[in-house]
Amino acid sequence: VDCQLNLYFSKKSFFKCALHSCYSSLVLFFIPYAAMYDTVRDDGKDIADYQSFALLTQTCLLFAVSIQMSYWTAVNTIFVLGSLVMYFAVTFTMYSNGMFTILPSAFPFIGTARNSLNQPNVWLTIFLTSILCVLPVITNRFLMIQLCPTINDKAKATPAPPTQRARIRRTSSRRSGYAFSHAQGYGDLVTSGRFLRRPALTRSSGFTHVGRTTTSFSPMGRSAGYSPTGRPQNNKVPNVEVTSLQMYRTITDSAP
């Protein structure tokens, strides 16, 4: 549905993405710049040098993108934390004495990680920058979920009622539509596609109506008006048009 609504690659979404990138770039440079301006370490030595500044900016970037995850599942969390750990491991290795001794011209950043990452100033800057980068994203997501929820969001929000479904299944499992051999059968119902429930308010405009409308429904036509539970099966959606299939057992009702 989202793809049908051109939600992912339209000019509007591109513009939103570009705006977010501009904002992030500005934050990721200017916050460390202002924090490092005229600053020194807590023992008086240099911290505003080229290499420490570069390390600070790249660490801010990593934290900012790691926090911007959409779904914090267990696997996702493990991999994100793992990649952060890998980043620090590689950084400390590259900036260690050993690598410098092997190839001095390739590893000029020696000592930078040790000397700058033990400053509370640096960690506070990293924390501030990542929070500031992530803030609009989280606010946007929250507002979108609250004010214009998509079908996926609503589906995630409503819990599935399992008991009702199980009960329906069991009572009618012994009955098959083919027992009603004296009736027409389901042939034209299936081929017309009307077994998909039609919405009363057309939110997703992708569906077109195929086949007969329900105005021609006659309870005598299909199974002599018999229905397994004797009542309409979805009480929560009163404004959905009653299709003939609602009188039959269906699995496609309340639980998505």
Added chain:
Amino acid sequence: IDYTGVSSDSPCYNCAKNFTWNTTEPCVCTVNFTLLQPNVFMYYGLSNFYQNHRRYVKSRDDRQLNGDLSALTDPSKECEPYRKSGDVSIAPCGAIANSLFNDTLVLYYVDSNNSKIEVPLVKKGIAWWTDKHVKFRNPAGNSNLTLAFQDTAKPVNWAKPVYELDPSDPDNNGFINEDFIVWMRTAALPTFRKLYRIIQKKSGTTPTLPNGNYMLNITYNYPVLSFDGRKRMILSTISWMGGKNPFLGIAYITVGSICFFLGVVLLIIHHKYDNRNTSADIPS
């Protein structure tokens, strides 16, 4: 300093015990304490000096600075045009080394008799430990640095060769001279400060820099007017946050208030719209 005198080893214990509202004689007790004086750090600051220009940053040879003998006589191509002077290779090569800051700043205290007392300045302990002990090494093989550097020339803009940077201290001479190391750590921004000297704290209650008039004697060697640069001397004490930069404090307060405000606003929105959402129907 809490002088209530509750515990018996406190100087004011007797006074506290015996004192009632009726006593007419004042009770005197003395408490001793020492004021801790911090170290004062002396920096030189330069403005409009782009030590972060890419060609400038690349113009060094870390192998040569690490004491590699082959690189001493055959420095890297990155150092051009400061690689060789005539036929002899330059040590240390490169534009960064060539533009070493060579002003000398001396601080004098002018006391009440108008006599100048020189403030003792410590020139060691100003560079990073890893720089001084791992990254920068003098060429091995000769404890006499003049001999070790004999096949090399001094950088074009220097007055003295590298082995005469501090002849009085072999641990601060040659490539491991701390002023040189501090300069070679290129700054990230066009306005920067680099640690020059440390004024050690004195014992007892003597302030590190007493109140009064001071004199700064400058041996002006470093030209900056050609690129509209500025030079300054900065004296600063240090806290755990390092120097005086109020930006982080102000930024945290601002961002914190924004977050708090956003939190309240979103809570209201959530409260209002969430009720509507859970009872909403799935339309398809």
